[in-house]
Amino acid sequence: MTFEVLAPVTGRVAAMEDVADPVFSQGLVGPGIALVPDEDGPQDAVAPIAGRILKLHPHAFVIVSESGPGVLVHLGLDTVGLDGEGFTLLHAENDTVDAGEPVITWDPAAVRAHGLDTVVPVVVMNLDNPRITVRTAVGERTARGRALLDVS
Numbered sequence: 223m224t225f226e227v228l229a230p231v232t233g234r235v236a237a238m239e240d241v242a243d244p245v246f247s248q249g250l251v252g253p254g255i256a257l258v259p260d261e262d263g264p265q266d267a268v269a270p271i272a273g274r275i276l277k278l279h280p281h282a283f284v285i286v287s288e289s290g291p292g293v294l295v296h297l298g299l300d301t302v303g304l305d306g307e308g309f310t311l312l313h314a315e316n317d318t319v320d321a322g323e324p325v326i327t328w329d330p331a332a333v334r335a336h337g338l339d340t341v342v343p344v345v346v347m348n349l350d351n352p353r354i355t356v357r358t359a360v361g362e363r364t365a366r367g368r369a370l371l372d373v374s
Contacts, residue, residue, distance in 0.1 A: 223289060227270045227371040228321050229364045230295045231342050233257040237360050238343065243299050246343040251294060253354055254345040255371060260363065262331035266312070266324035267297055268367055270344060275317050275325070280309035283325050284347065291352075291373065294345040297326065298333045308332035322367040346373050 236256040241247045246256070259265075273287040281301035286292035297309070310327040313319060330340040346352050355372040358364040 224372060224374040225271060225287065225289075225291065226321075226369050227293055227344065227346070227373060228268065229257060229358075229366055229368050229370040230267045230270050230344060231257050231259050231265070232261050232364070232366045233259040233342065234363050235356065235358045235360050235370075236341065241299070241341055241343055242339055246296070246345070251343075252345045252347045253352060254343060255354075255356055257342045257344065257364070259330040259340050259342060262329065264327055264329045266366070267295060267326045267328060267342070269319040269321055269323045269325050270295060270370070272319065272321045275313055275315050275319060278311060278313065278315045278325070280304070280306035280311060280326065285319065286348070291349050292347040294343070294347055295325075296343045296345070297328050298330070299339040299341060301333060301338055304333070304336060304338075344370065346371070349373070
């Protein structure tokens with residue numbers, strides 16, 4: 223089984239090992255890639271895959287595909303402490319979404335205004351030893367909704 227993961231936000235691709243939170247950088251949640259947003263102002267974070275929203279918080283969401291694999295998108299680091307300020311949920315848990323469909327609206331500039339890192343980890347879940355191919359090289363820019371990873 224191979225599936226494509228879309229970029230949930232526009233930004234520069236960064237290695238997960240470079241994320242300033244050991245939960246992500248050490249792969250404790252799972253493997254993946256990160257994006258450093260380079261647009262300010264309210265914008266949508268989109269579903270990286272089609273599926274059901276398993277978990278939805280103002281700062282993060284998990285979508286699980288019909289075949290089982292899931293993807294976690296975490297909007298910034300330590301953003302749970304914002305208690306939803308600056309984030310607007312566009313769906314509810316258990317909603318079904320298409321890949322590329324908006325899930326949360328947020329503003330990276332508002333997150334930075336609180337002194338927080340805006341990096342967006344994109345983590346592949348529910349697979350043992352997945353093979354991940356990055357479609358956009360680390361350091362390069364990609365756009366929201368474009369192919370980011372191939373997972374098999």
